[in-house]
Amino acid sequence: MAVFFIVLALNLFIFQGNILDSNYATLNTFFTLTPWILLFLIPAITMRTFADEKQTGTIEFLTTKPVTDLQIVIGKYLAALFLWTFTFIPTLIYFIAVKKLSLSEAPIDSGATYGSYIGLYFLGAVFVAIGIFASSVTNNQIVAFLVGVFLCYLMYDAFFRISSLAIFQGQLDYFIQSIGLNAHYDSISRGVVDTRDIIYFLSVISLFIIGTRTALESRKW
């Protein structure tokens, strides 16, 4: 968390091209930079969840208690989500800061900013699900971290990049783009909270949670 805030503070308020330099009352810098930090931060938070339990054998302790595998996975997910939530909440201060700093004739676009915050929170929530899944497929934390970063990148940016390849132009590009997180994040960021986007985020979270449970159950195969 400390690392997260230091990197954010440096980029948003101190380094070249920061919010104050832009002369507009907007948090765009924050909303484009943060997903890239989360890409690394969240797999680092979640890499221990299952990989470490498998490594030390405590997974046997957990799975022989009167709880289902799904309960264990959801418990782990909520624990990591809790940490992400408490990393997320303090960033609301940036919104207040920029709002107070802005001149009254050029106020911050509240609608778009709220939308972006909601999008960002869901993006983090999806990354948590991906990170937990990555942790459940290996018993090595480093591998879990790398797989997590890779899958997060794949979901966030890679689909968007692939869709812009020449061969997909005009036919599949929109479809491929909409598999990725980026398109939905941008869509919410415009300030319109579309149920399709919310359903998309929730589906991806469920998908990875089910994937995690399957990985946990693989001991029974």
Place this chain on the structure above:
Amino acid sequence: MAVSVRNLSKNYNHQKAVDNISFEVKKGEILGFLGPNGAGKSTTMKMLTCYIPPSKGTASVSGLDIVQHALEVRRKIGYLPENNPLYYDMYVKEFLDFAARINNITSVAIDKRVKEVIDLVGLNIEQHKKIGQLSKGYKQRVGIAQALIHNPEVLILDEPTSGLDPNQLSDIRNLIKELGKEKTILFSTHIMQEVQAVCNRVIIINKGKIVADDQPDNLQNVLNNEALVEVEFLREVAKETLQNISNIQQVNALSATHFILHGKDSLQIRKAIFDFAVSNNNPLLTVKQETKSLEAIFHQLTQQK
């Protein structure tokens, strides 16, 4: 029946880890599960605790099937897995509190129960430390405490005494004996004395199959149809003259005066030796009947045939 296992098998790929075993454990019994490494002890225990499902066969704990009623079975079982995995960065009480909660103990009862269990396993002095800081013996106690926290009917302990020093060893054994007064206990080990000291019954398992299932004392008698008698005379005796005595089948000479005699009937051999000594006027210094130790039985049963 507290635990009942019928034709249980577990295959890993093409290897049979557990091969068609059946046994039953009565309420209040302490059953020792004995076998060399890789015999299938842990696999059997993992199946009984619903960690992995059996490939074939069924088992039940307190009448509940381990596959169909996995959650209820887990409630009735206290399990100490092999190598005693614990969360080393948790405090002892914190961990026991967690173990209590995950076992659905009501929050009002938790503090009292944690205290009881700490007393029971003798963790009093160490209860404020982190688990990672404890010595191996105390970690083992935390593992047993965790298994006991919900007051289960059946305790399944996978090698609870491995890697402990002799004092800790006897502490843990006494603890198991103490617990066995109220609970059904199934524990695995590869130390024979432990079985002799603690169990009412022993199952020896080798290569996934049960090779013996009896009380430790009976097991010794059953396999003891061969008698061993150690004798020592004052003066030298020729090996051949001993071999001529009836009932003695084989003579191993340790020295010119010291022998180990093998035969069928220990009583007849000892009598004959005494008569032999008297008639030869060669005073007998030692006559010792040797019982085959459980180690020897274990060795014999688990040898490759």
